[in-house]
Each structure stands twice: as C-alpha cells, then as structure tokens.
Amino acid sequence: MSNLALHLERDSALTLSQASTGCDFQIRAVDGPACRQLRDIGFCEQMRVRKLTNGRNMLCTVCGTRLALSKDLADQIQVIPA
Amino acid sequence: MSSSSIEAHIALIGNPNSGKTTLFNALTGQNQKVSNYAGATVSRKSGQFFTPHGHQFELIDLPGCYSLSPNSPDEEVTRDFLLGDQKGETPPDLILCVLDATQLERHLQLLLQVIDLGYSVVVALNKIDSAEAQGLRIDPTSLSEDFAVPFVPLSAFNERGIVQLKQALRFPFPSAPGRLWKGPAELEESIALSTKVAEEEGLPKPEAHGIQRIACPEDADTEAEKFIVKKRTEFIQRAVEAGLQRPDDSAQDLTDKIDAHALHPIKGWFLFSGIMFAVFWTIFEFASIPMDWIDGAFGSLGEWVTSKMNEGDFQSLIVDGVIAGVGGVLIFLPQIVLLFFFISLLESSGYMARAAYLMDRVMSKVGLSGKSFLPILSGYACAIPGVMATRTISNAKERLATILILPWTSCSARLPVYVMLVPFLVTGSLSQTAIMFGIYAVGTITALLAAKFLKPRLGATEPPQFLLELPPYQKPQWSHVFHQVWERAFSFVKKAGTLILGISILLWFLGTYPKSNSDDPVVQQENSAMGRAGKLIEPIVSPLGWDARMGTAMLTSFAAREVFVSSLAVSYSADSDEPESVRETVTNAKRSDGSPLFTPLVALSLLAFFIYALQCLPTTAVVKRETGSWKWALGQLGGMTAFAYLAALAVYQIGKLIGYS
Numbered sequence: 124m125s126n127l128a129l130h131l132e133r134d135s136a137l138t139l140s141q142a143s144t145g146c147d148f149q150i151r152a153v154d155g156p157a158c159r160q161l162r163d164i165g166f167c168e169q170m171r172v173r174k175l176t177n178g179r180n181m182l183c184t185v186c187g188t189r190l191a192l193s194k195d196l197a198d199q200i201q202v203i204p205a
Numbered sequence: 206m207s208s209s210s211i212e213a214h215i216a217l218i219g220n221p222n223s224g225k226t227t228l229f230n231a232l233t234g235q236n237q238k239v240s241n242y243a244g245a246t247v248s249r250k251s252g253q254f255f256t257p258h259g260h261q262f263e264l265i266d267l268p269g270c271y272s273l274s275p276n277s278p279d280e281e282v283t284r285d286f287l288l289g290d291q292k293g294e295t296p297p298d299l300i301l302c303v304l305d306a307t308q309l310e311r312h313l314q315l316l317l318q319v320i321d322l323g324y325s326v327v328v329a330l331n332k333i334d335s336a337e338a339q340g341l342r343i344d345p346t347s348l349s350e351d352f353a354v355p356f357v358p359l360s361a362f363n364e365r366g367i368v369q370l371k372q373a374l375r376f377p378f379p380s381a382p383g384r385l386w387k388g389p390a391e392l393e394e395s396i397a398l399s400t401k402v403a404e405e406e407g408l409p410k411p412e413a414h415g416i417q418r419i420a421c422p423e424d425a426d427t428e429a430e431k432f433i434v435k436k437r438t439e440f441i442q443r444a445v446e447a448g449l450q451r452p453d454d455s456a457q458d459l460t461d462k463i464d465a466h467a468l469h470p471i472k473g474w475f476l477f478s479g480i481m482f483a484v485f486w487t488i489f490e491f492a493s494i495p496m497d498w499i500d501g502a503f504g505s506l507g508e509w510v511t512s513k514m515n516e517g518d519f520q521s522l523i524v525d526g527v528i529a530g531v532g533g534v535l536i537f538l539p540q541i542v543l544l545f546f547f548i549s550l551l552e553s554s555g556y557m558a559r560a561a562y563l564m565d566r567v568m569s570k571v572g573l574s575g576k577s578f579l580p581i582l583s584g585y586a587c588a589i590p591g592v593m594a595t596r597t598i599s600n601a602k603e604r605l606a607t608i609l610i611l612p613w614t615s616c617s618a619r620l621p622v623y624v625m626l627v628p629f630l631v632t633g634s635l636s637q638t639a640i641m642f643g644i645y646a647v648g649t650i651t652a653l654l655a656a657k658f659l660k661p662r663l664g665a666t667e668p669p670q671f672l673l674e675l676p677p678y679q680k681p682q683w684s685h686v687f688h689q690v691w692e693r694a695f696s697f698v699k700k701a702g703t704l705i706l707g708i709s710i711l712l713w714f715l716g717t718y719p720k721s722n723s724d725d726p727v728v729q730q731e732n733s734a735m736g737r738a739g740k741l742i743e744p745i746v747s748p749l750g751w752d753a754r755m756g757t758a759m760l761t762s763f764a765a766r767e768v769f770v771s772s773l774a775v776s777y778s779a780d781s782d783e784p785e786s787v788r789e790t791v792t793n794a795k796r797s798d799g800s801p802l803f804t805p806l807v808a809l810s811l812l813a814f815f816i817y818a819l820q821c822l823p824t825t826a827v828v829k830r831e832t833g834s835w836k837w838a839l840g841q842l843g844g845m846t847a848f849a850y851l852a853a854l855a856v857y858q859i860g861k862l863i864g865y866s
Contacts, residue, residue, distance in 0.1 A: 157670060157672075159272075159274050159276075160276050160599070160670075160672065161672070162272075162314075162434060163271035163272040163274065163276065163314070164271050164311070164672055164674070165308075165310070165311035165314075167314070167434065167438045168434070168435060168438060169438055169439075169442060170310065170438075175461075176468075178470075179566065179569075180562065180565055180566075180575075180671055182464075182468065182675070185311065186308055186309070186310040186311050186451075187307050187308055187339065187341075187451070188307075188308045188311060188674060189460070189464070189674070189675040189676075189677075190672070190673070190674055190675065191562050191565075191575075191671065191672070191673045191674075191675055192670075192671060192672045192673075193565075193574075193670055193671040193672070195670060196670050196671070196672055
C-alpha cells in the first residue's frame with residue numbers, strides 16, 4: 124500500500140465508540156489492555172461489525188451475534204467504514 | 206453401568222451459550238440444567254453414552270470458553286484440562302467441539318485453537334435449524350475439507366442429527382489433523398523450541414504446551430501472539446468464504462424489535478420492574494390456594510392421629526413434633542415451585558441477559574459490572590449456585606466483593622419465613638406483594654451499598670468492564686423448565702423429610718424433657734431443656750422484641766432458614782391442646798401477660814433479621830472453598846449476623862419510640 128493510501132486509511136479510522144449507529148464497519152485493529160478478551164468474544168481484525176446503539180454500554184452485532192460492551196472497551200477497537 | 210467398559214474419554218467444549226449442555230443432555234440422556242445465558246456450566250460434569258457401533262464413551266462437559274486464553278477461573282478449568290494440567294485427570298482422547306452455526310465465524314476461533322493443540326476433533330455444528338431459518342447457507346463438506354475434521358450439522362434442542370454425530374465418532378478415532386497454518390521460519394523455530402522445553406519439563410502433551418506458550422504467553426500482546434491471531438483469522442475467513450453464505454440482513458428481526466423496548470433506558474426499566482412485580486404477585490396470589498390445601502391436609506392429619514392414638518408423649522411427638530414441624534415447612538412448596546418456574550422461564554427465554562444489561566448501569570455505580578448481576582440473580586434462588594457462578598467474573602476483586610455481598614439477596618429458603626411474617630403486617634394480596642417486593646429490594650439495595658463500601662477496601666481500583674453476549678429470544682424449553690422446577694421441588698421436599706424432620710424431632714425432645722411435676726404447660730415448657738436455653742438467650746433477643754422461644758427458633762435456623770417456621774410451629778403448638786394449622790398456632794401465640802406475641806412490629810424486627818442474617822452453614826462452606834480462605838467465610842458469617850442483629854434492634858427500638866406496634 125502506498126504512503127498516501129495508508130494516511131488516508133488512518134484518517135478514516137475511528138474507534139467503535141466514535142462510530143455512528145446503524146452503520147457497518149470493518150475492524151482495523153484491536154489495541155489496548157483488553158484486546159485479548161475482545162478478540163476472544165469476536166472482535167477480531169478484519170471482522171465486520173454493525174453498531175446498533177450508542178451510550179455508556181453500546182450494542183453491536185458481529186457475525187449475527189448481539190454484543191453489549193462498555194465505552195472503554197469500544198475505545199480499544201478501531202474500525203473503518205465497510 | 207461399570208466404568209471399566211468405557212473405551213475412550215471425549216471432552217465437550219464450546220463457546221458459552223453454544224448449546225453445549227443441551228447437546229450433553231441429548232447424548233447422555235442426562236438432565237443438566239440449561240440456561241440461555243453465558244456461563245451455565247461452571248464445573249465439570251460427565252456422563253456416558255453408546256455409539257451405534259456399540260462403543261461406550263465417557264463424555265466430559267467442560268465450562269464454556271471463548272478461547273484458550275482464560276479470562277476467568279471457569280475458563281481456566283477448560284484450558285488446564287486440555288493441556289493435561291488438571292490434577293487427577295488424563296487428557297481426553299477426542300474433543301467434541303460445539304459450534305453455534307448462527308455465529309460460525311466467531312466460534313471457529315476456538316476450533317482452530319483446539320486443532321492447534323494436536324487433538325483429534327469432531328465438530329458438532331449446532332443450531333443448524335436456526336441458521337437455516339436466518340437464511341444462512343452453510344456447506345459442512347467444504348468446512349470439513351478446510352479444517353480436516355468432520356463437521357456434523359445438528360440441532361441438539363430438537364435432537365436432530367444426534368445419531369449422525371454418534372456415527373461420526375468412529376472408534377478408533379482418526380489421528381489429529383495437526384496445525385493448519387504455518388508461520389515464518391523464525392516463529393516455527395520458537396514453537397519447536399518451546400515444545401522441547403515442555404518435553405524436558407516432563408509436562409503432559411508437550412506439543413500442546415509448546416504452541417500454547419507462544420500463542421498465548423503470560424505477558425499479553427507479544428508480536429508472535431498478534432501474528433498467530435492474524436494467521437488464524439485469515440484462515441477462518443478463507444474457509445468461511447467457501448463454506449458460508451450470509452444473507453444481506455438489514456431488516457430487523459423479532460429480537461431487535463423486542464430489544465428496542467427491553468433495552469430502552471426508560472421503557473426497559475418499566476418492563477423489568479413490571480415483570481418482577483408480576484412474578485411476586487403471582488407467587489402470592491396463586492400459591493395461597495394450594496397452600497390452604499396443604500395446611501388443611503396436615504391439620505386434618507393431626508386431628509386424625511390425635512383421635513386414633515392414646516394421649517401421651519408418643520402422640521405428642523407425632524402431632525406436635527413431626528406433623529407440625531414437617532407440615533410447617535411443606536406448606537411453602539407452592540411458593541418454591543412458582544419462584545423456580547419464573548426464574549427458569551426468564552433464563553430460558555433469553556430475558557436474563559437483558560436484565561444484566563439494564564442492571565449494569567446500577568451495578569457500575571457501586572463499582573461492579575453487569576457480569577456480577579447474573580450470580581446475584583442466581584442468589585435469589587440459592588446463594589450456593591450464585592457463589593459458584595461468580596467464577597465467570599474475570600476481575601478477582603470484583604469476584605470477591607460479589608461473593609461477600611451475595612447472601613444478602615433473599616434466597617428461596619427465606620421465602621417461607623417471609624410468607625409467614627408478611628400477613629402480620631398487612632392484609633390483601635396486592636399490599637402483601639408490595640411488601641414482599643420491598644423486602645427483596647431492601648436486601649438487594651443493601652447488598653449493592655455494601656459492595657460500594659467493600660470494593661475499594663479490597664484494593665480494587667480499575668473500573669469494571671462490561672462485555673456480554675445477548676442471545677436471541679427463544680421459546681422457553683419447557684422440558685428443561687419443568688425439569689428444573691421438579692428438581693428444586695424434590696430437593697425441598699427431601700430437605701423437609703430429612704433435615705427438618707430430624708430437627709423437629711430433636712426440638713420436640715428438647716421442648717418436652719426434662720419434665721416437671723406441674724401440669725401447667727407454661728411451667729413445663731420453662732422447665733424443659735429448650736425453655737432453659739431460651740432463658741439464657743432471652744436477654745440477648747428481648748431488645749429485639751422477641752421472646753425466648755423465638756430466640757431458640759432463631760438459633761435452630763442457622764442449620765437451615767426454613768427450620769425457623771418448623772421450630773415456631775413445634776414450640777408454640779405445645780401451648781394449645783387442639784391440633785391446628787401453623788398459621789393459627791403462630792397467630793394465637795401469646796406472651797405470659799396474655800398479649801399477642803406476633804405484633805406487626807415484632808414481625809418487622811424478625812423480617813429485618815432474616816433479610817440480613819447469613820443463616821446457612823453450607824453457604825459458608827462454599828464461600829470458604831471459592832475464596833480459598835476461612836477468613837472471608839467466617840468474617841462474612843460474623844459480619845452479616847451482627848448486621849442482622851443491629852438491624853432488628855434498630856427496627857424494634859425505633860418502632861417502639863414512634864409508637865408503632
């Protein structure tokens with residue numbers, strides 16, 4: 124990937140808590156103290172996720188499963204629009 | 206069935222809520238409890254079954270886990286078992302991996318990790334009917350080829366595909382497929398080295414330890430670990446591309462529609478409170494009908510025995526001891542049945558996880574997470590499974606705080622006491638329901654406040670995290686609901702027939718002997734062993750408004766709370782010559798000056814004591830086992846009892862001051 128493309132991608136990356144509801148995203152990176160726990164439950168890199176609600180605990184679906192997660196966990200997931 | 210004919214051991218593993226326990230029951234014909242929320246299997250269970258080829262296998266049900274990097278004590282059990290590190294267990298010969306077909310991509314991670322350990326694996330592709338209903342198209346043949354292990358589509362709930370699964374468990378088992386991905390030379394070298402080290406350490410399954418130590422090292426997030434996660438995800442995505450087609454589902458399904466209300470920050474709470482209130486109201490309203498039957502039946506039984514037997518000590522033992530004691534507890538069977546019916550109904554339908562989601566907001570205010578809510582909720586049935594269910598809480602301090610406060614959620618053993626006492630406060634089923642609701646709320650609120658007080662003192666600093674799977678709503682599995690109710694009802698009746706029967710007989714003896722020469726029953730009672738013990742304890746309990754007999758009844762209730770009702774029934778039934786029902790006995794009980802004993806204020810003081818006292822020695826034993834120390838277990842017992850005493854004291858004394866009686 125060229126440098127420009129990398130920059131563009133980084134700019135469009137959001138954390139899951141910043142992402143808007145009702146949209147589909149792809150997980151770019153999972154980084155932070157809880158990354159193992161997040162990957163275990165299904166928030167793996169490359170996976171597609173749909174954000175359903177905002178709030179202190181947000182709801183989203185990963186591969187057809189509804190998951191609820193707190194904001195500090197959602198902050199550790201970086202997504203790009205799918 | 207002798208265990209010597211078992212030819213192989215199969216371990217059942219899978220993600221939480223993948224239908225593992227249902228499959229275990231379908232294969233072995235056993236009836237373990239099934240819940241529709243993560244973490245139902247928290248300890249190891251095993252059973253046996255035959256394949257169509259006539260081989261007999263032992264099936265071991267392991268706690269559900271998302272991966273082999275454990276986040277909580279119950280997940281550790283599974284990992285240690287697979288690595289052969291579990292003491293007294295040999296590693297299994299084959300792994301039966303249960304995957305939820307509706308969540309295939311997520312669950313394939315665990316499968317890949319198990320294959321990496323070097324096990325032979327058969328995959329049970331569960332909930333295939335739900336997957337079809339959702340429009341998912343899954344190709345088991347393609348998946349079998351990619352993962353080099355058989356995939357058997359089935360529905361454990363409808364017992365579809367079970368025979369095919371048994372056929373796939375061909376013995377002797379096929380050899381393990383081995384690792385399906387290759388890393389760069391450097392990584393492969395370090396895996397080989399790690400395996401060699403494990404071999405030299407003399408560990409069982411060295412190759413499994415070898416890969417596990419690299420893929421899931423003690424210090425999280427190494428480059429190697431990241432690389433392996435990436436490799437595995439890539440492998441799964443390639444396999445899924447060929448083997449799975451998902452419909453483009455932008456439409457809302459029924460679960461989404463219900464959740465829009467059930468998880469709403471305002472409507473959700475109304476729904477939650479409404480459901481809870483309806484449960485208590487039903488318990489009060491409908492249980493009274495069968496309760497009257499049971500009460501009447503024991504009353505007539507007493508009369509019949511009195512008329513058939515000669516007057517004397519033996520007649521008194523049977524009527525005042527056995528019938529009054531056992532009948533006094535059995536009368537509460539309808540309540541227990543209804544309570545457990547509703548708890549398992551809510552679990553089975555999937556609503557419990559929503560309740561946990563709502564409660565997280567409240568729990569976080571006291572430093573706990575919604576994860577602690579599920580064990581606390583089990584505590585309403587019985588503190589023991591509740592304490593055991595805390596194993597799903599990953600944070601050790603949060604777990605300890607939850608264990609310590611858990612017995613303040615009112616368990617079902619308190620129900621008989623509450624039901625006996627509430628009618629002294631108010632009449633009418635609606636107001637009684639309101640009081641009952643209040644009792645449960647008071648216990649819960651105090652428990653949460655105690656958590657807020659305890660958690661920082663236990664040294665917990667980090668904020669709790671919340672991560673929970675919300676299973677789709679489903680029709681309750683009636684057979685499991687009824688089985689669970691039956692099991693609880695049976696164990697309640699068994700307790701009445703054994704422990705409570707024994708204590709009732711003992712109490713009768715203590716209340717009757719040694720005999721005095723006087724014919725006055727009051728003098729006789731005072732002369733008996735129990736009367737003397739009552740005199741000793743009276744100065745301690747009289748500030749609470751209790752008389753000596755309530756004090757002794759309270760002492761006996763430390764064996765089991767329900768005994769309190771029996772004790773009262775046995776000791777006060779000596780006062781009257783006519784056999785009568787428990788409620789009449791207690792209502793007619795009088796102080797020596799002739800005033801009624803059970804005034805609303807005394808009932809309130811007793812309620813305060815029973816809400817807070819930890820009168821259950823089995824709970825103390827389980828807390829010792831789970832926390833690994835007598836310090837916490839005994840501290841909890843002492844602290845809760847002292848708190849209960851002070852609460853009852855405050856209620857009675859303040860009540861007297863403001864003129865409530």
